[in-house]
Amino acid sequence: MVLRVAVIGAGPAGLCAARFLSAEPERYLPTVYEQTAAVGGTWVYTDRTGTGEHGLPVHSSMYKNLRTNLPKEAMVFQDFPYDSGLPSYLPHEEVLRYLEKYAKHFGLHQYIQVSFELLTVTSFKVTAPDSPSTEQFDAVMVCNGGRYSVPYIPAVPSIDQFQGGTMHSHEYRVPEPFRGRNVIIMGALASGVDICVELAQVAEHVVISHSNPPTVEIHNLPANVTQAPRVECIVGPNTVRFQDGQVFNADDIVYCTGYSLSLPFLTPECGITINEGRAYPLYKHVINTTYPTMSFVGLTHHATSFSLFQLEVKLALGALDGSLRLPSKAVMDQEIDKDFKTRVEAGLVPRQAHDVFPLYLSHITELAKVTRQPDPLGQTSMAIDSFLRLFSDPQHFRNAEYKVTGQETWEMVPQQTDRQ
Numbered sequence: 001m002v003l004r005v006a007v008i009g010a011g012p013a014g015l016c017a018a019r020f021l022s023a024e025p026e027r028y029l030p031t032v033y034e035q036t037a038a039v040g041g042t043w044v045y046t047d048r049t050g051t052g053e054h055g056l057p058v059h060s061s062m063y064k065n066l067r068t069n070l071p072k073e074a075m076v077f078q079d080f081p082y083d084s085g086l087p088s089y090l091p092h093e094e095v096l097r098y099l100e101k102y103a104k105h106f107g108l109h110q111y112i113q114v115s116f117e118l119l120t121v122t123s124f125k126v127t128a129p130d131s132p133s134t135e136q137f138d139a140v141m142v143c144n145g146g147r148y149s150v151p152y153i154p155a156v157p158s159i160d161q162f163q164g165g166t167m168h169s170h171e172y173r174v175p176e177p178f179r180g181r182n183v184i185i186m187g188a189l190a191s192g193v194d195i196c197v198e199l200a201q202v203a204e205h206v207v208i209s210h211s212n213p214p215t216v217e218i219h220n221l222p223a224n225v226t227q228a229p230r231v232e233c234i235v236g237p238n239t240v241r242f243q244d245g246q247v248f249n250a251d252d253i254v255y256c257t258g259y260s261l262s263l264p265f266l267t268p269e270c271g272i273t274i275n276e277g278r279a280y281p282l283y284k285h286v287i288n289t290t291y292p293t294m295s296f297v298g299l300t301h302h303a304t305s306f307s308l309f310q311l312e313v314k315l316a317l318g319a320l321d322g323s324l325r326l327p328s329k330a331v332m333d334q335e336i337d338k339d340f341k342t343r344v345e346a347g348l349v350p351r352q353a354h355d356v357f358p359l360y361l362s363h364i365t366e367l368a369k370v371t372r373q374p375d376p377l378g379q380t381s382m383a384i385d386s387f388l389r390l391f392s393d394p395q396h397f398r399n400a401e402y403k404v405t406g407q408e409t410w411e412m413v414p415q416q417t418d419r420q
């Protein structure tokens with residue numbers, strides 16, 4: 001029997017799902033629903049913010065000058081290389097080109113319905129807007145990029161007093177509007193640090209406010225950038241006080257505070273609860289233990305995205321075709337609870353329930369073992385190296401080329417030319 005599988009989203013995760021589903025036509029018939037007009041997900045840049053052409057919220061948080069924060073050698077599907085001759089750190093257009101080639105090479109377009117927003121999933125019928133009917137599937141793979149599309153904005157006491165501009169990094173596109181201004185960036189992970197360096201080129205002064213742990217202390221910022229602890233409150237129309245008592249007169253606040261997990265199409269019948277960014281109960285962050293024919297690819301974050309997606313897809317398909325014998329629901333749920341408990345004990349909050357870096361890198365090895373796939377160990381260690389260099393030298397960390405020298409080995413060669 002051929003299983004009909006709905007895939008929600010045609011970003012890297014959905015394309016990867018379609019690639020492996022379509023490789024077994026005797027077993028699966030995928031239908032990929034993509035709400036925008038193109039494949040590529042986050043990597044499709046648009047100048048637009050707010051709503052897109054068809055009135056839907058803009059999905060992608062891509063900004064105009066973004067270059068990858070991982071070398072391409074650590075963000076590659078294991079069975080599909082980038083074109084030779086490209087630098088390690090790519091402009092976003094090159095990643096999109098890579099994904100388009102991937103879709104073409106594996107003949108995926110025939111399975112993809114673009115401009116098709118999927119509205120609800122009810123075990124397992126999917127409903128589309130204005131569609132005359134509800135489609136019924138045997139399985140659903142959720143690949144909607146719900147990790148990076150709906151801004152998370154923390155409460156700041158007295159924010160209503162603030163008369164300056166505010167923006168979330170989801171809406172950030174170019175630095176020009178910040179020319180000559182005094183800006184506070186709240187949050188200092190990859191986007192916060194990257195946007196800080198870009199804004200510093202035009203702004204008068206930038207304060208980057210954060211509570212990063214020592215592993216990701218930030219060094220070597222531009223001269224017109226200072227660091228501050230978290231914002232405590234607003235104390236005047238343009239005055240912001242930090243937790244150490246310092247105050248700063250800001251024209252703008254840019255929230256680089258991450259995203260809320262967004263899975264708006266799930267109905268209660270799907271058996272998934274979402275609590276403060278944690279989706280439960282998901283075995284290895286992928287399989288719905290209540291209905292194992294429902295899986296999630298790309299909920300994990302802060303890791304080697306594409307090769308990890310491939311392992312997650314393999315796990316989902318192994319559960320579907322029975323080649324992987326899943327433990328009983330009780331055992332899977334116990335494992336999920338244990339994983340979450342160790343996170344809480346390590347001081348993580350529920351929003352970090354699916355975070356891989358830095359405490360849970362062994363998850364990738366474990367997933368490779370369970371799915372009997374090669375462990376992308378080389379990619380994982382390159383990603384850590386790059387991530388740490390981002391914090392130690394955010395202005396220049398991309399002046400480097402990574403050379404893969406073996407299954408798990410690589411070299412990083414610093415470059416003279418400043419490509420920033």
Ligand code: FAD
Pocket residue numbers: 008009010011012013014033034035036039040041042043059061062063067068069070075116117118119143144145146148191265297298304305306
């Ligand atoms: P997405 O790429 O977000 O794709 C999801 C797709 O699902 C979208 O096309 C969306 O339109 C569609 N969709 C959503 N809801 C529906 C619905 N209801 N119906 C139909 N379609 C729907 N990763 C790296 O490896 N390296 C980097 O350098 C890097 N830089 C990043 C920079 C930024 C600013 C951001 C936001 C993320 C970055 N990432 C990076 C992470 C990036 O999100 C992943 O690389 C990857 O794009 C995630 O793939 P995905 O398929 O899970 O989600």
